[in-house]
Amino acid sequence: MTTADQAWRAFADWQPHKLTDLIATDPDARLQALVRSVADIRFDFAKTHLDDAAVAILSDLAAAQDFDGRRKTLFSGGIANPTENRAAEHSAERGDGAPDSVHRAQALHQRMRMMIDAIEAGAFGEIRHLLHIGIGGSALGPDLLVDALGRHSNRYDVAVVSNVDGAALDEVFAKFSPEHTLVAVASKTFTTTETLMNANSALQWLDEAGVDDPLGRFIALTAMPDRAIEWGIDETRILPFNETVGGRYSLWSSIGFPAALALGWDAFEDMLEGAAEMDRHFRLANGADNICLLAAFADQLYANRLGCQTRAVFAYDERLRLLPSYLQQLEMESNGKSVTLAGEALGRHSAAITWGGVGTDAQHAVFQLLHQGTNLVPVEFVVAREPDHLLDDAHHETLVANCIAQGAALMAGRASEDGARNYPGDRPSTTILLDQVTPHALGALIAFYEHRVFANAVLLGINPFDQFGVELGKDMAKGLAEGTIDFDPATQALMAAALGE
16 A cells, blocks of 8 residues: 555656646546535536646545545544544534434434524514624624625624724724624633624623613523623524534534524535535545645645645625635634654644635726736636626626636646737636535535645544644733733834834
8 A cells, every 4th residue: 555655755756737738638527526415515626737647646646644534533423533532523514424423413403493583582682783793713604694694684684703902893893783782702612802892892882771681682602601690691602513613614503603693594404414525525525526626736736736835715795705815714723734743843834824806896906916927826716607696697607717717727828929918828726616606515615625625634634623723822922011021122112113102
């Protein structure tokens, strides 16, 4: 059997062919090999440099890194997160995992549904607005879901606030009426400094507005209910979730409460089922037939064979404008590591730097570099067949035409003797085509990205479920604010200048 070192050496010797040559040689075979449809989503990797030889080498690498074993551990509730000695059970929230964990997730979902039923029945008074306070995974997921799927919903106004900058809360306070507002505080540990500071300010806002029992307007979304109780929230208004669900994988749990409230419970369940369909594909499909693993093969080709340090994601759909921001945390916090599972230096690139934008806006901002710059950047386009508006069909046709043409242009280029007008081409892209932006489709899409992250981690031999790199800056910020850490003179001078000390 090939070892991981042997596979990486073989990969170093592999030579890419031009994209136009790869497609011209046998287009039907290439489309069959590199295009998959899962959960009504078409994943098209035909315009990447993957070929049969690269897929074979990376399949050997997956086997050498025990992809099948680590995948089984993930879904069985085993120790998938060894540095913290716990499982990673976000798939159990969708019904696929250890039976006890699935049962607990379902029970907690029912608790959340009962809370929503109570709100709708008027148990909190006449509620029109939800202020959701969180940060990182406790905010990015709910914000994406509500923004993408709630544009035509008139159930509740939802505002997601994550930034500790008071201007973010001020904006919400100006447009929400306190007597009609419910506050959800989302924190896995219920110790997050920024979240609790914002929660205290929201409590003060309700109190100063004369709301009776302002604490009674608070709901906690947390894996640590005792800390929420200690903060002052009644046990009956706490929606727990399992500690083995990581923050950036938690929108399927009670962290998804804003989406379930704003969109309705049926939509939330559809989203869970969409993710579950992708879970089944990822768990059962083998080798390059597994779209999440195939995507990881492309990621490794560009990061660790062709030296690409970034990956760009462009949503050609206004509803998915927050997807690049969501993926930044999912991908870079998960796989931004420098040591292997064995604690040894990784010795190669881990996660690419994820960035991106929205539709035709980005074409007039950053595509100059993508087409003619000196950096090779693999590009991912996400687009839907059906629009979300009743305007002239020309709007959507133009949007889709731009999306597809950009991929073709990146690949083909256009030669010119005038260097300023020369397009080198041979620049890769992937296209993800949804039938519609529905709860089911968005659930499947997000689960695809989660499993792609995991597949990349397996190929690299790293742990995608811890995030110790987040802690150092937070600890130092706390020490700087409290004056408990002696900083270097440059930092002390900067602090004095910033705060006028």
